[in-house]
Amino acid sequence: MSVVPTAVAEPEEHLYGRPDKRRSILDAAAQMFGELGFERASVDAIALKAGVSKPTIYSHFGTKERLFRESLGESAARLNRDLMAAIDGLDVTTRTWRAALHALGESLVACHQSECSQSLQRQIVAEVKRDPELSTAISERASGPLLDALATKLARLSEAGHLRVKDPELAAKQLIALTNAEMVELSAMGTRRVAADDARRAARAGVDAFLAAYAR
Amino acid sequence: MSVVPTAVAEPEEHLYGRPDKRRSILDAAAQMFGELGFERASVDAIALKAGVSKPTIYSHFGTKERLFRESLGESAARLNRDLMAAIDGLDVTTRTWRAALHALGESLVACHQSECSQSLQRQIVAEVKRDPELSTAISERASGPLLDALATKLARLSEAGHLRVKDPELAAKQLIALTNAEMVELSAMGTRRVAADDARRAARAGVDAFLAAYAR
Amino acid sequence: MSVVPTAVAEPEEHLYGRPDKRRSILDAAAQMFGELGFERASVDAIALKAGVSKPTIYSHFGTKERLFRESLGESAARLNRDLMAAIDGLDVTTRTWRAALHALGESLVACHQSECSQSLQRQIVAEVKRDPELSTAISERASGPLLDALATKLARLSEAGHLRVKDPELAAKQLIALTNAEMVELSAMGTRRVAADDARRAARAGVDAFLAAYAR
Amino acid sequence: MSVVPTAVAEPEEHLYGRPDKRRSILDAAAQMFGELGFERASVDAIALKAGVSKPTIYSHFGTKERLFRESLGESAARLNRDLMAAIDGLDVTTRTWRAALHALGESLVACHQSECSQSLQRQIVAEVKRDPELSTAISERASGPLLDALATKLARLSEAGHLRVKDPELAAKQLIALTNAEMVELSAMGTRRVAADDARRAARAGVDAFLAAYAR
DNA sequence: AATGAATGAGATTTCATTCAT
DNA sequence: CATGAATGAAATCTCATTCAT
Numbered sequence A, B, C, D: 001m002s003v004v005p006t007a008v009a010e011p012e013e014h015l016y017g018r019p020d021k022r023r024s025i026l027d028a029a030a031q032m033f034g035e036l037g038f039e040r041a042s043v044d045a046i047a048l049k050a051g052v053s054k055p056t057i058y059s060h061f062g063t064k065e066r067l068f069r070e071s072l073g074e075s076a077a078r079l080n081r082d083l084m085a086a087i088d089g090l091d092v093t094t095r096t097w098r099a100a101l102h103a104l105g106e107s108l109v110a111c112h113q114s115e116c117s118q119s120l121q122r123q124i125v126a127e128v129k130r131d132p133e134l135s136t137a138i139s140e141r142a143s144g145p146l147l148d149a150l151a152t153k154l155a156r157l158s159e160a161g162h163l164r165v166k167d168p169e170l171a172a173k174q175l176i177a178l179t180n181a182e183m184v185e186l187s188a189m190g191t192r193r194v195a196a197d198d199a200r201r202a203a204r205a206g207v208d209a210f211l212a213a214y215a216r
Numbered sequence E: 001a002a003t004g005a006a007t008g009a010g011a012t013t014t015c016a017t018t019c020a021t
Numbered sequence F: 001c002a003t004g005a006a007t008g009a010a011a012t013c014t015c016a017t018t019c020a021t
Helices: A021-040 A043-050 A054-061 A064-088 A097-113 A115-127 A133-159 A168-180 A196-214 B021-040 B043-050 B054-061 B064-088 B097-113 B115-127 B133-159 B168-180 B196-214 C021-040 C043-050 C054-061 C064-088 C097-113 C115-127 C133-159 C168-180 C196-214 D021-040 D043-050 D054-061 D064-088 D097-113 D115-127 D133-159 D168-180 D196-214
Strands: none
Touching: A021 A043, A021 A054, A021 A064, A021 A115, A021 B021, A043 A054, A043 A064, A054 A064, A064 A097, A064 A115, A064 A133, A097 A115, A097 A168, A097 A196, A115 A133, A115 B115, A133 A168, A168 A196, A168 B168, A168 B196, A196 B168, A196 B196, B021 B043, B021 B054, B021 B064, B021 B115, B043 B054, B043 B064, B054 B064, B064 B097, B064 B115, B064 B133, B097 B115, B097 B168, B097 B196, B115 B133, B133 B168, B168 B196, C021 C043, C021 C054, C021 C064, C021 C115, C021 D021, C043 C054, C043 C064, C054 C064, C064 C097, C064 C115, C064 C133, C097 C115, C097 C168, C097 C196, C115 C133, C115 D115, C133 C168, C168 C196, C168 D168, C168 D196, C196 D168, C196 D196, D021 D043, D021 D054, D021 D064, D021 D115, D043 D054, D043 D064, D054 D064, D064 D097, D064 D115, D064 D133, D097 D115, D097 D168, D097 D196, D115 D133, D133 D168, D168 D196
């Protein structure tokens, strides 16, 4: 769950031509772009942090823009993995489905509050006007699958007679919106770290509202 | 209601030193910052669009950063004015309070989708990490008052026996979250213009969910 | 006749905003481009030699390419002035027209061997493939007028019964070609300075051949 | 006669270390240098076009500069071969020597207008100031032999009583100068392709002038 | 002999900011 | 008060060249 995973130890050590320079570049880029944004993160600084030379970056990625996109893509994939794991964990068959839904809400909020997600959001919102394709790329890779999976789960709960959901995708969006409803203020727009307890409470409040609206 | 009002003709003509230069600078800044973001909007370009020279900008605002903040402040004030007008319009005393709440939802969504609001959001999210004070400044001037006013209205509705709201501020946040739940996707993160009909439908769906959760 | 004229003393001294920076930039550019060619002459070096900062160059000329073109234009104008002066000096009315033609030949060769002309030629030949417009620009400003003027003179000499010239423009081209016939080798393609005596002799040999072909 | 002959199929196949890589490198270099000049032609691009890797180029030629020189040397040799063939074809013994001289003039002009010759000229003029040895190298390999051979032929014609030539080498230079007198303008400094007819006419005009000056 | 990967040095260009008028 | 002109600093990107394999 670390934002910038240290390069995993490779089994066989190459002394030269190490293709894991790509990894260290992407890690450095994720960190710098995440902290400073596309414009203020200089390729020089990324190279320095990655421990490679500038031309190495350019030979690998061709353009600062492309490096940015690949970096975002990785972050989105990582975020998506976390989110999907959370959703997959939702057991809709047991009688404790309410507790499970609360747990899911907490997980979703935790994911959204992760540094990875926050910086991803910052970067996308900041650059989406310059490159609108970013929006589609990300929603295809992260928000889309998340919503689909969540909608499916809610449909199951509905079929099981627990919820009364006519439009599962809408309900999914509302569930996410509700769990995050308090987080913008609590985190001061992603500026402040939110205490785990507060996050949990906010998540529960959101799920409660959702249940109030949809539980049979 | 135009986002960037053209400088109105001034009644008294000065030969020079017209204090409305400040206005045209702020207008130009709002437009450029809104389109390009803080980094990519160059002071040169703002000066050109404002029809003044660069040093004039610096003598008025001292720093690009300060100009940015003032520009954001203005946008926030303008947005707040619109939002408050919408909320003030909510009549909680009549029997048609449900329709009024639906209308309010629609207004809120419309405000949030306005170019002014969208670009404000973009700018803040993009720069808030560099200057966390932005967050407080904006929430004090725009989101805060909005939430207060909305919470007050909801409390009234609760007192009047229409809703069952224990925590009005939480409910206010949830109402806003619900009305916007579908907008992120519909507008492709603010990239696409959303048809007025779609926006209205999305707003109603949000208000409906809110009522399902809170209506007595 | 100096390639890089020192900035002429201006009558009124401005202490600041001296527009003669343009002059010193152009002078430095002419020298650097002349010595090193377009690619190897760096804007840094030109700025240093001109005693200005790099951005000053860019604010004056916008682009290295444009600076190059303006520099070439000036050199061409200067060369043209010299060449025209030489041709204007040809008196076709006197009985000593042969001597005058020899003198003209010498002047033309001297002009062509001037550092200004040599470096102009180098630069144009080197860059004309990248920017074919250079060719037309220069022939319109330098070679064209020269040929016209020379052709006119030869036509006069023909009318006066001294020469038998059917196509004056062709004859003009041939006269120039003949006077320069030996110079390519003598100057080792512009690498070596040619002794004034050798240049004069070569010029006379060319004019002699011209007279052998065209004198009545 | 193609300027850049495609590498001919090699008779003996080595698994690697094929010595015809040198050929393909030289061919690619000739083309790139000819089109872009020394500076703008990157070793990367040459390696790509040659279908080899950069280090291969360096192991063969050591330096971009040396590759350039070898490339020029080859072009000069090729040009010289063509020119000498043209001159060797001049039969000074027949009574049709005038026609033969006209034909020779046409051949010379054709050679000079060949892409090979034009790009050679461009490259030398562009780089001769940086490396003056280029001048001697080329005149030894191309212009020098050409002039010698041509001078010898003219001397023969003089001995045969057809011409009155005192200084055969001077006459040779003048003949070449005269045949090319119109080509600079016609070809717009090597920018434009000249129609074969125009080239022929220009060549004849030059030879005519030569004959007017030197024919007995 | 040949190569994929890496790099130090340097290219052009832009920007926020400040003088002197 | 407003400005044209100037600049230090830094941005992205390219290139000739060299290792280690």
